[in-house]
Amino acid sequence: MSQENVEIVRAVYDEWGKGNFRAGVDLYDPLVLFVAHPNMPEAGHYLGTDGIEGFFRGFLNPWRNLTFAADDLIETQNSVVAAVHQQGIGRESGIAVEIRFFHVWTFRGHAVIRLETIPDRAEALEAVGLSE
Numbered sequence: 103m104s105q106e107n108v109e110i111v112r113a114v115y116d117e118w119g120k121g122n123f124r125a126g127v128d129l130y131d132p133l134v135l136f137v138a139h140p141n142m143p144e145a146g147h148y149l150g151t152d153g154i155e156g157f158f159r160g161f162l163n164p165w166r167n168l169t170f171a172a173d174d175l176i177e178t179q180n181s182v183v184a185a186v187h188q189q190g191i192g193r194e195s196g197i198a199v200e201i202r203f204f205h206v207w208t209f210r211g212h213a214v215i216r217l218e219t220i221p222d223r224a225e226a227l228e229a230v231g232l233s234e
Contacts, residue, residue: 108177139219184207186202188201205217
């Protein structure tokens, strides 16, 4: 299942790279938990598909030409760690921004039950029981 999950996550980032942020919504369990790390913008816990939708609506609003790419995907038994490269232009400032961070996607069967944003690789790997 883990390699299948990697391909699923890769397909989501391929779409997010095109600016299609609706991609992957069908993967979320109705009680999915999204965790934005305390050091990340909009930090907090967002429950369910409505919670994630609300988070992303607020997160995406100040950007134009925003894209996400997965530079590397690491599989574990039930999770995929994605090294994420985010690029965008501030809607009001016009400033181009590039950020690198990690997403941890946790699956139960074919459904994503948790998606977490983590600023550094060591912490992301630790979240899935791996080390550098």
